[in-house]
Structure formats: C-alpha cells, structure tokens
Amino acid sequence: MSSGYLEDLIILLVAAVAVVPICQTLKLGAVPGFLIAGLAVGPSGLGLIHNLSEIRHFAEIGIAFLLFVIGIELKPSRLWQMKRMVFGLGTLQVLITGLVLVAVSYYVFEVPLQAAAIIGPALALSSTAFVLQLLSEQRLLKSTYGRTSFSILLLQDLAVVPLLALVSLLGASEISMGDDIGLALAESVFTLVMVILFGRYFLHPVLHRIALTKIPEVFTASAILVVLGVSLIAEKVGLSMAMGAFIVGMLMSDSSYKHQVISEIKPFRGLLLGLFFMTMGMSLNLGLLIDQPLLSMGLVALLIGIKILILFPLTYMFGLSKGKSLAVSLVLAQSGEFALVLFSLSLDSGILAPALHQQLLLVILISLLVTPILAECARKVVTKKKLIGINPSEVPKSSPxxxxxxxxxxxxxxxxxxxxxxxxxxxxxxxxxxxxxxxxxxxxxxxxxxxxxxxxxxxxxxxxxxxxxxxxxxxxxxxxxxxxxxxxxxxxxxxxxxxxxxxxxxxxxxxxxxxxxxxxxxxxxxxxxxxxxxxxxxxxxxxxxxxxxxxxxxxxxxxx
CATH class of the missing domain: 3.40.50.720 (NAD(P)-binding Rossmann-like Domain)
Incomplete structure (x- = not known):
C-alpha cells in the first residue's frame, strides 16, 4: 500500500473515531456521524482527502455486504409472502413518484426532457443502506413498519437495473433499443440462473468441505469470496453489485452455515458501510449551499414533501394504519445512494450538465442528513401506537x-x-x-x-x-x-x-x-x-x- 492511501485511511479512521461517538451521544445515530466526518475531511471541509472516486468504489462493497446479510435473513418463501408489498406497493411508489418528479422537473424547473426522465425515477429511490441501518439501530426492522419499508426498498433496488439501461439508452448516440434491452435481459436471466444453480448444487458442499478444515481464517476468506465473486459477476452483466449479493444471500438463507457467515461478514460490512457514508459526506458541496441556501433547502423540502404525500395514501391503501403509513412515508422520504450512481453515469453520458449534477448531489446529501430526524419522528409515531394498544396477533412467540x-x-x-x-x-x-x-x-x-x-x-x-x-x-x-x-x-x-x-x-x-x-x-x-x-x-x-x-x-x- 502506498503512503498516500495509508494517510487517507488514517485520516478517515481518526475522523470516524472522533465524530461518530459524539453523534451517538447526541442521539443522532451513527450514519449522520459518518456523513459529518466525511464532510469534515473532504474538499468542502478541511480538504484532507481528494481521492473520492477511488474510495467510493471501494466503499460500495459495504452495500453489497449489507444486501447479502439482508438476503441471507430473507428466505425465498418469505419473499413470496411479501410479493403484494414488494411488487404491488413498491412498483406503485416508484412509478407514481417517478412520474410526478419528472413532471415537476420538466414543467416547473424547465429541465431538458432527457435529464428529467432520469431525475424523476432516480429521486424516487430511497437509501437502502441508510434506512436499513437506522431501522436496525431502532430494532424495528422486523416490525410491520420495518417490513413494509424493506419491501419498498427491495423493489427500488430491482428498479435500478432498468434505470441503468435507460441511462445507457439516453446517452447513446445511436439507439438500438430492442437489441440493447434484449441482450441485457438475456445476460441478466442467464446470470441469475447460473447463480441459483451454483448456490443450489455447489455452494453448500464447498462450505461443508471448508468447515471440515476447522481453520477459521479459511472460512472467513471463503465467505468474503462468495459475496464479492457473485457481486462482481452481477455487475459485469449489468446488474448492481448489491443485487448480486442479495441473490446469493437468499440462496444461503436455508444453509446451516448462514449464521457463521453472517458473523464473519459483519465486521467488514460495518467498516465499509461507514466508509461509504463518509464518501457521501465528502461529496457535499458546501459552497453551493452557502451561495443559494434557500434554493437548496427548498428543493429538499419539495422532494421530501412530494414523497410523503405519495407514499402515505399508497401505504394506507395497502392496509397499514394511518400511524404506520405515516412512519413509512417519513423514513423513505429521502433520496439515496443509487441516485448518486445514476446521476454520475448521466453526467459522464452528457445527459446532465455539471451545474445541475452538483445541485442534485447537494439535494440528495441534505435529504440524507435530515433522514435521522424523520426516522426518529417515525419511531415515535410507531411506538406511541404500540403504547395505546397491542394487537394480540402481533405479540411475538416465545423466544428460543x-x-x-x-x-x-x-x-x-x-x-x-x-x-x-x-x-x-x-x-x-x-x-x-x-x-x-x-x-x-x-x-x-x-x-x-x-x-x-x-x-x-x-x-x-x-x-x-x-x-x-x-x-x-x-x-x-x-x-x-x-x-x-x-x-x-x-x-x-x-x-x-x-x-x-x-x-x-x-x-x-x-x-x-x-x-x-x-x-x-x-x-x-x-x-x-x-x-x-x-x-x-x-x-x-x-x-x-x-x-x-x-x-x-x-x-x-x-x-x-
């Protein structure tokens, strides 16, 4: 490792160790702490680190580990039970919110149609890593409110695949839509089939053989290899790394080795997720916020308001109480990390102008900083409802x-x-x-x-x-x-x-x-x-x- 990378690593660790505990003490949560720590050492802060793109690529592995753990805890049978929320509520949320934001971008802010077609659905996506981390800290991930939020987030992750294809199509000089989409779909389906076959017939026997060696370091290496290997294959064929990790996690959900694999992955997941949130903080352009504070904060308020106004009636229509519907709407009101990826690709493809890209980036990051406050409001709404009266059907069974x-x-x-x-x-x-x-x-x-x-x-x-x-x-x-x-x-x-x-x-x-x-x-x-x-x-x-x-x-x- 060169001294430059070592210095960057030390700076990031010092910032995290100094800032995150303070945010925890102030009850802001760990994620805002990582964001603020990244802001402090980034170009808009002390300017100690400038290698943002390389660090961000490395930190995205943390999202893959997060989705792997989520997948391993979600059996396919349970996903099928959630199909109404995932494919019903999740699809409606992405479509309706995306269309409304496209219309607002095009008609109100006069953004070019090609750019608006990307901005709308990208901003409709929420932050999977951020929200799941907050729900986990609140220990509400397994509640009705948490499961509904996760269902919507899961569909949003699935929506990233066609959105990536849309960016490629809009950015191409010569669009051969049928051939490009057909080839992408064929590659994706083939990859999914191969991953499923690998998990079904090879993964478990291989892990069994490795476990027989009783060498913990080898088992740890094999667990990391499985996650990163499948994630890389998924990315090569047009899927996201996170989606590949989620799929292989689901394949291991019935494995007798799943808990040991989770325990081996957990330290890497925590560190890399923290690094990912720090890179997001480093990307924040404080100069733009200082020059146009009312515009930036107004855009954030507009985004959050639109998403809440759309999510609340949709979740209520799908059978949730008003309190839980409001809680889901609040915790998913931000935009997320996949929007950052989509906007970065759109900038490279010439769809977004640099100034527009910086403004969108600022809106996303401010919405993330506001999220812990919204999540705390959502928690109070849910816990207040629990104190009023407990449904006997929601009382958990005896713990094992x-x-x-x-x-x-x-x-x-x-x-x-x-x-x-x-x-x-x-x-x-x-x-x-x-x-x-x-x-x-x-x-x-x-x-x-x-x-x-x-x-x-x-x-x-x-x-x-x-x-x-x-x-x-x-x-x-x-x-x-x-x-x-x-x-x-x-x-x-x-x-x-x-x-x-x-x-x-x-x-x-x-x-x-x-x-x-x-x-x-x-x-x-x-x-x-x-x-x-x-x-x-x-x-x-x-x-x-x-x-x-x-x-x-x-x-x-x-x-x-």
Whole structure:
C-alpha cells in the first residue's frame, strides 16, 4: 500500500473515531456521524482527502455486504409472502413518484426532457443502506413498519437495473433499443440462473468441505469470496453489485452455515458501510449551499414533501394504519445512494450538465442528513401506537433457548426441549454434527460459539436462556463472560467438569453451573444404594441432601 492511501485511511479512521461517538451521544445515530466526518475531511471541509472516486468504489462493497446479510435473513418463501408489498406497493411508489418528479422537473424547473426522465425515477429511490441501518439501530426492522419499508426498498433496488439501461439508452448516440434491452435481459436471466444453480448444487458442499478444515481464517476468506465473486459477476452483466449479493444471500438463507457467515461478514460490512457514508459526506458541496441556501433547502423540502404525500395514501391503501403509513412515508422520504450512481453515469453520458449534477448531489446529501430526524419522528409515531394498544396477533412467540454446543449433552437437552414443546436453536463447530442434525430437521447451525457476532445472529439478544454444553473449560468461560457482559439479565446455565470449574464459571457470570462428576457420582451411588436394598425414600433424601450441600459449597467458594 502506498503512503498516500495509508494517510487517507488514517485520516478517515481518526475522523470516524472522533465524530461518530459524539453523534451517538447526541442521539443522532451513527450514519449522520459518518456523513459529518466525511464532510469534515473532504474538499468542502478541511480538504484532507481528494481521492473520492477511488474510495467510493471501494466503499460500495459495504452495500453489497449489507444486501447479502439482508438476503441471507430473507428466505425465498418469505419473499413470496411479501410479493403484494414488494411488487404491488413498491412498483406503485416508484412509478407514481417517478412520474410526478419528472413532471415537476420538466414543467416547473424547465429541465431538458432527457435529464428529467432520469431525475424523476432516480429521486424516487430511497437509501437502502441508510434506512436499513437506522431501522436496525431502532430494532424495528422486523416490525410491520420495518417490513413494509424493506419491501419498498427491495423493489427500488430491482428498479435500478432498468434505470441503468435507460441511462445507457439516453446517452447513446445511436439507439438500438430492442437489441440493447434484449441482450441485457438475456445476460441478466442467464446470470441469475447460473447463480441459483451454483448456490443450489455447489455452494453448500464447498462450505461443508471448508468447515471440515476447522481453520477459521479459511472460512472467513471463503465467505468474503462468495459475496464479492457473485457481486462482481452481477455487475459485469449489468446488474448492481448489491443485487448480486442479495441473490446469493437468499440462496444461503436455508444453509446451516448462514449464521457463521453472517458473523464473519459483519465486521467488514460495518467498516465499509461507514466508509461509504463518509464518501457521501465528502461529496457535499458546501459552497453551493452557502451561495443559494434557500434554493437548496427548498428543493429538499419539495422532494421530501412530494414523497410523503405519495407514499402515505399508497401505504394506507395497502392496509397499514394511518400511524404506520405515516412512519413509512417519513423514513423513505429521502433520496439515496443509487441516485448518486445514476446521476454520475448521466453526467459522464452528457445527459446532465455539471451545474445541475452538483445541485442534485447537494439535494440528495441534505435529504440524507435530515433522514435521522424523520426516522426518529417515525419511531415515535410507531411506538406511541404500540403504547395505546397491542394487537394480540402481533405479540411475538416465545423466544428460543440457545444451546451452545450440540454434542451428546446438547443433543439430549434438545430432545428434552422438543418433548416439552419448547423452541431452541443450537450451534456447533463440528460440520458433521450440523449436517446430521439438519438432516433430522433440527435447528442446528455451524459456527464457533465463542463468536459473539454469531450468537447475536441466532437471536441471543431476544432469548431469555442460554445453555452452554461445551466440554472445554476455557471456551465455556469465554462464552459466559462475553454473554454476561453484553446481556446482564440473561439466564446462563453451563456445564462444568468439577466443583472448581463450576465455581470459576459462576465467578465469570453463569447463573448456575452443573458438575459432570457430581451428577455421575449421584447416579452411580443411587444404583449402589438400590442394590443394597436401601429404602427409596431414604435413598432419595440422602442423594438430594448431598447434592444440595455440594452446590452450596460451590456458591460459598464463589463468595469467598
């Protein structure tokens, strides 16, 4: 790496570390922090970084990782269940909003028709990365309001493909529309089929073979390779990188390796998404804002107003309450990163004039800076409605018990929970155990139980109980300590080898620890007493009192 790139990287990291925590403290959220940090070090701020285009191309990988994680959490069956919202509400939103913005651009601001034809639908798109990040921070992504917002965003991402083709057609000197669109569609369909076949017949066996090596670094590299490889192929045939990543994510949604892959991708996703938002902040032209503040702010207000006025009645028509319809309209009122891409390509193709491009860029970025305020208003609307009255059908089912380890002990606990009708999710590092369990329709996933990101992915934050059955003391202590620090109210039951290990596990945060040796001793002693004709009542009293005294000694040792 050259010293120039290293200096830019250090500057970006310093800006993020300095600004983002302040924005979090002020309850603005992480995304505005990244935008402000980028503005501070960019050409309109201190002017410390100028390589915007190269950094932006690298940062777009973060969007691909984000869409991959979304795809892996969205099974195809669930997408089919959402078809009414995705293809109905989403299509209407893009079409109606796009047409209205085309008309406003052409008739009110006298923008050339070719440029208006791009500006309208591009501004109709919202920011997938921004909105999903905000919904995730608010923990509302799985709510009705969050799912509806995601459905619209998903259709908007699909709409990017024809919009990219439209830019190429409008920018071409000789338009052969039928041939160009036909070839693009054929390439896209062929790519989708090949990706689906790859995921169905090759991806899972390959990951299984890699998991057998039990080398974490190789598994991490393979996870990144899958996402970036398919994303690159998708981009080469005219689809977006984000769409390719989303598709391969959906193909892995039923895989037993999905949670481990998510945990491996998560750190890269967070860093690169932050970098992407910083590049957007660096693109902001403060000079234009200072010269024409009323025009810039007026255009932003007009854009947000039009999108809210169109989205609110549409979402209400599709069965949402007025409060949730308003919330969806508020959180999707901005324009997004795909508009930046479309406008950049339009500028290169001669469709947009440089001055118009700068003004549109300013409008988009200001709308993004306003979004956290709108999202907070939307959250208050939704949470207020929840306080007024809860629909019984919306009350979540009981959260699953998490089993850390699914060997002999974990498997037996799973059998008992299944007989009791209690849901559970298990994690194990042995791919053979995972494969056998999945073949028996058991919810067991591959992964390292020491990985906190993996535990978060399987829902440990929503669970009330974690049972650690790992037969390794240091691993158990690491799991218990990490969980207790992050989730102070979580019930953590753990298996220990002897009284000393049980004491140590209680010291690092276990709610209760069970000794393998004492339980085996009690069972064997009970068999011996039975053979000696000791009365059942007397035998039970002796064993119960002994076990009680044993565990009291462990608790006493912990206090001392």
């Amino acid at each position: 018990i998490i089993l850390a380890g699914f060997g002999r002990v974990g498997h037996r606990i799973g059998d008992i929970l299944k007989l009791a009708g209690k849901p559970f999710v298990a994690i194990d590092i042995d791919p053979n155990i995972v494969r056998k369990s999945q073949a028996n329709n058991l919810p067991v996933y591959y992964g390292d139980v020491c990985n906190k990101g993996l535990l978060d992915s399987v829902g440990v934050g929503d669970s009330r109980i974690v049972i650690v059955t790992v037969n390794d003391m240091e691993t158990s202590k690491l799991i218990v300590g990490s969980l207790r620090q992050t989730y102070p109210d979580l019930a953590i039951y753990v298996r220990g080898g002897n009284s000393l290990e049980c004491t140590q596990l209680l010291e690092v945060g276990a709610s209760a620890a069970v000794s393998d040796t004492i339980e085996a001793s009690i069972e064997l002693a009970g068999m011996g007493l039975t053979s000696l004709k000791v009365a059942e009542k007397e035998k039970k009293s002796i064993l119960t009192n002994y076990a009680k005294h044993y565990y009291e000694q462990i608790k006493l040792a912990k206090k001392n």
